[in-house]
Amino acid sequence: MASAITSIPDEYLCPITREMMINPVILIEDGYSYEESFIQSWLQNHNRSPMTNNELTNRTYVPNRALKSLINDFISQKQILSHSLTEEFLSFRICTKPIISDWKNRPKIRIRLTLLGSSAIGKTVLAQCLKYGRWPQTMTLPTSTIGSDILFYYLDKLFRNEYVVAIQLNDPPGQEQFESVTNHFFRECHGALLLADTTRLETLDRLEKFWYPKLEKFGMDHFQSVLVCTKMDLFEKEDIKYRELFLQRSQQFAFAHQMPIVNISAYRGDNIDYLFKQLIIRIMENDILINDLINQAISSQKLNIIQQKVIPDIHISEKQKSKFTCCN
Incomplete structure (x- = not known):
């Protein structure tokens, strides 16, 4: 990943010092990552989690190899200023409202994201949380997705001051009997969100044995992916040994495929945006992907212009209209 963001991503910062980590470790008890030397010092003087303030029954921590790899990559690339992602653009927000009317005739980049994973892991809830920020407590939880839901969003900033950016979020069904119909989602996927339910280790197994291999087989070249660990609010209540096992397995999976891990809670709204x-x-920092998206946007705009010229406005006079009436 070639990082062009001059500010440091929040996930790279130690929660204790708010400085970028060099040797990140995961405290098994709370599931958060810290700089190793600082969590060591913290544990010598405190018996509570720095993040949750809950009393610690286990002080074990393990290296976060996936995060360390991402931080090292960020450090090696942080001096490179991207030609495409300016500071102004990086302040974008993801919106559900229609694009600004003045942008109607601008070329449109269409980024397709797909939620992948087993049934009942929170894909549909996550898709809706992008709209609301968190799952509204007044809304009932959805049942398993039978068909394929598609949601559309827009960025409120123009890319390179020229291109409108539209986001298509695909939510295919996760049940095994529907897995064969998801192949076309793989082929059109620029970014995959691979979801694992932190309270069900078998959902991580399914990612390893089915979803990711299918994505590699049928997906486009240079797709981007992220491991999304859902239901962190419930994970914190799990047995310590189970938490240690899940964190270890998720780290191994993410490290093997060089993807980041993002822990979320739809109930609390943690890390959704x-x-x-x-x-x-x-996706937009990947030169191959973004160049393909730009070429598609330009071609689509040219086609629209041609169609408008081929099909001119038809103006019929009152005299001509009378020829087509049944009664004169």
Whole structure:
């Protein structure tokens, strides 16, 4: 990942010092990552989690290899100023409202994101949380997706001051009997959100054995992906040994495929906007992907212009209209 963001991503900062980590570790008890030396010092003087303030029953921590790899990549690239992602553009927000009317005739970049994972892991809830920020407590939780839901969003900033950016979020069904119909989502996927339910280890197994191999087989070249660990509010209540096992397995999976991990809670609204924003940035920083998207946008705009010229406005006079009436 070639990072062009001059500010440091929040996930790279130690929660204790708010400085970028060099040797990140995960505290098993709370699931958060810290700089190793600072969490060591913290644990010598405190018996509570720095993040949750809950009393610690286990002080074990393990290296966060996936995060360390991403930080090292960020450090090696941070001096490179992207020609395409300016500071102004990086302040974009993801909106559900229609694009600004003045942008109607501008070329449109269409980024397709797809939610992948087993049934009942929170894909549909996550898709709606992008709209609301968190799952509205007044709304009932949805049942398993039978068909394929498609949601559309827009960025409120123009890319390179020229291109409108539209986001298509695909939510295919996760049940096994529908898995064969998701192949076309793989082929059109620029960014994959691979979801694992932190309370069900088998959903991570399914990502490893089915979803990611299918994505590699049928997906486009240079797609971007992120491992999304859902239901962190419930994960914090799990047995310590289970949490340690899940964190270890998720780290191994993410490290093997060089993808970041984002822990979310739809119930609390944790990291929802951050998750989507970082994946969009990763896609737009990939030169091959963004050049293809720009070429498609330009071709689509040219086609629209040609169609408008081929089909001129038809103006019929009152005299001509009378010829087509049944009664004169």
